[in-house]
Amino acid sequence: MPQNLVMTFSDRAQAQAAYEKLKSSDLALGQIDLLGTGYRTLQETNLYDPNQVAWQQATRMLYWVVPFGFVAGFSFNEITHLAILERGSALANHIIGGFFGAIASAMGGFTFGGGGQFLIDREKMPFHKRLKAGKYLLVAQGTELLIRQASRMLQGFPADSLQFYEDVDR
Structure with a gap:
C-alpha cells in the first residue's frame, strides 16, 4: 500500500530546497509535489486529507x-x-x-x-487550511521504505510539521 509523507513549511525557500533535494535524489518515489502559492494546488494532486x-x-x-x-x-x-x-x-x-x-x-x-x-490533536490542521494560511506542503508518495529514506534525507530542514500516513482507497 502506498505511503505518504507530508511536510509543512512556512518558508518558501526552505520548501523549495527540500523539494529540490528530493527531486535530485536517486530515490524512486512515485510522486513528489510542492503545494502552495506559485506551485501546484491541492485539487491538481491526488492527495487526500x-x-x-x-x-x-x-x-x-x-x-x-x-x-x-x-x-x-x-x-x-x-x-x-x-x-x-x-x-x-x-x-x-x-x-x-x-x-x-x-x-x-x-x-x-x-x-x-x-x-x-x-x-x-489541534495541530493536525487540514491541508487546505495550511495552504490558505500561506504555508507550503511537500508531498512524497511511495513505498514505506522509500518514504523512510526520504524522511531521513529531509531531517535537517526546519518543517512546521511532518505527517506519515497510508494511502487508502476512497
Missing part, C-alpha cells in the same frame, strides 16, 4: 449508530420504568430515554469513528 477521511468515517458511523442508540434508550426506559419526568406520561419518559440513548451513541460513534482526533 486524512482529517477529511476521518470526518467522513465519523459521520458515516453516526448515521447507523444513532438510531440504534435511540431504540436502546427507549427500550431500557421501558424495561426499567425510570421516571425521567415525574409528571410526564410513560411514553414521554420512554422517548426522552430514547433521546438520551441517541446522544450517548452519537458521542461514542463520533469518538470511535475517528472524529475524536479533531478534539485531541
Whole structure:
C-alpha cells in the first residue's frame, strides 16, 4: 500500500530546497509535489486529507449508530420504568430515554469513528487550511521504505510539521 509523507513549511525557500533535494535524489518515489502559492494546488494532486477521511468515517458511523442508540434508550426506559419526568406520561419518559440513548451513541460513534482526533490533536490542521494560511506542503508518495529514506534525507530542514500516513482507497 502506498505511503505518504507530508511536510509543512512556512518558508518558501526552505520548501523549495527540500523539494529540490528530493527531486535530485536517486530515490524512486512515485510522486513528489510542492503545494502552495506559485506551485501546484491541492485539487491538481491526488492527495487526500486524512482529517477529511476521518470526518467522513465519523459521520458515516453516526448515521447507523444513532438510531440504534435511540431504540436502546427507549427500550431500557421501558424495561426499567425510570421516571425521567415525574409528571410526564410513560411514553414521554420512554422517548426522552430514547433521546438520551441517541446522544450517548452519537458521542461514542463520533469518538470511535475517528472524529475524536479533531478534539485531541489541534495541530493536525487540514491541508487546505495550511495552504490558505500561506504555508507550503511537500508531498512524497511511495513505498514505506522509500518514504523512510526520504524522511531521513529531509531531517535537517526546519518543517512546521511532518505527517506519515497510508494511502487508502476512497
